[in-house]
Amino acid sequence: MSGVYLDASATTPPAAEVIAAMAAVQAQAWANPSSLHGFGLAAAEALERARWQCASHLGCRPQELVFTSGGTESIHLALVGAAACLPVGRLLISAVEHPATEAAALQLQARGWQIQRLPVNREGLLDQAQLAQALEPPTRLVSLIWGQSEVGSLQDLQALGGLCRRAGVPLHVDAVQVVGHCAVDFNSLPVELLSLAGHKLQGPRGIGALLVREGLALQGVFGAGGQEGGRRGGTEAVVLAAGLARALELAQAQQCGPGERDPLAKLRDGLLDPLLSLPGVQLTGPDPRRAAARRLPHHLSLLVGTEGGQPLSGRALVRELWREGFAVSSGSACHSSGSAASAVLMALGFSEAQAASGLRLSLGPWLTPADLAGVPAALARARQRLASTP
Ligand SMILES: Cc1ncc(COP(=O)(O)O)c(C=O)c1O
Structure with a gap:
């Protein structure tokens, strides 16, 4: 099909290098990574290699990275999984969240959580003083969209996250539109949870990740077989994980240096x-x-x-x-x-x-x-x- 594709925020064409990386893993590491024979061990090794590579591009520890099916699932796991480990309280979100966050918030509301939506200005940006005020008890969890998909606003995450840290309230950030376009170093960000999706950065569809700060309690949403450290059950998508790792590597190579x-x-x-x-x-x-x-x-x-x-x-x-x-x-x-x-x-x-x-x-x-x-x-x-x- 011919045409000029100007819809990267919806999805992106997978890079040729990503397709090649996935084809190689598909041929050699197609087995179930939980199997104890040699085929399974090869798949487990490919999965852990992908996890290490992704973690190194995102500035987190490998054990802090949970592979998911994409942005929606990451956001759901972040909010529902973190809230399950907290006393019922108030969740703060912005008025310009992706529907995935709205949907997870509604699930929490059904479990007794209050939801407060922080307003944004004409440019889609949050007011720090309003967030600071809303961080009073009973606020127990915050979820903010970092890069807004419709209007492009990028919140000042250092400032907003700093406020949450000082208040002792965990912050989840929806970085689905950001990862691949701006450098992300989880280790130096004042956030506890971060969601991303492979298909926004020329990676494959059907894979994403949730970064979970070490020490933060998170209850898995699918019980199942204990994969991903018990946080996301189900046979892992090894090939897609390898594709995501290659996409992150390419995106990092394309990012511009300081100045x-x-x-x-x-x-x-x-x-x-x-x-x-x-x-x-x-x-x-x-x-x-x-x-x-x-x-x-x-x-x-x-x-x-x-x-x-x-x-x-x-x-x-x-x-x-x-x-x-x-x-x-x-x-x-x-x-x-x-x-x-x-x-x-x-x-x-x-x-x-x-x-x-x-x-x-x-x-x-x-x-x-x-x-x-x-x-x-x-x-x-x-x-x-x-x-x-x-
Ligand atoms: C900001 C934002 N969050 C979450 C999502 C959901 O991601 P996915 O489509 O991978 O489930 C999107 C997708 O458009 C998005 O733009």
Whole structure:
């Protein structure tokens, strides 16, 4: 299929090196790692090699890394597993969490936990003073999205995590959009739990990890056979773990050093002026020209209206842009209420109509400036067609 893929925040194409690494492990280490014969031992060895490699790229100890099936499962294990070891209390989350966190929070609510959602500002950023205040008892657990998938905001994790540490409240961070794009050194982060997913960084689908700080009590969510230190039962996905390890290695090699500009941020920033000069188009989330450190480097999100400023449907724009050869996302799923408005954009203070006009472009290393050159004109044509449709 041809087209320019600008939807990295949804998923990414697996890197050729990842596919090759998985093929090699699939051929040699296909057995059950719990089996005591030589085939099983080879699989167990491949699994532990992958765990060591992942841990070294993420700055954690191998025993702190639990392989899961992806971001949703990691988040569920973090919240439900940690809460099971705590007295019932209050869980703090932000108003712009991924649905996976909302779903886990609702499970805790059914078990008697209070849920408090911290508001964000117009850029999707949390207020430290509000978090500090909310950390009073009975708050016993906090879960925050580090890099917001729809509007790209990157929370100041050092500051927010420092507040949680000082209050003695464990913090889980949803780093699904961050890992692969920003350096992550678990050892030096003020967090107890961190979730990630392989498919956001050109790794395989179906694998993720939860990092669990040594000493933090966590009850496994599937009992089963005691795999992953009793924290995640079920026969381990050795091949996918090897793919995740290779993807993390590639991502680390691509990350820029201190003082260097992220190549994807450079590509993204080249699109800003041409897109924002279209009347009726505005940026959502932090403006990277003013606050680059507060925005995911590969992420650009917009509200798109007619030249007169009338909001257009983000979902219709996605279809029109695909006709132009660009794969993007609207960032708003159709909710059961029937409204296409994004809850995240509404939490940032946009109206329901504006919150249904979101468009997200998220980039990856497979793109060149030439791939992106036609985006502004394609968007202008796409919205022209929509604006003239009765
Ligand atoms: C911020 C964030 N958290 C969690 C998830 C869920 O991850 P997965 O799709 O791997 O379950 C996603 C996926 O889009 C995400 O963007």
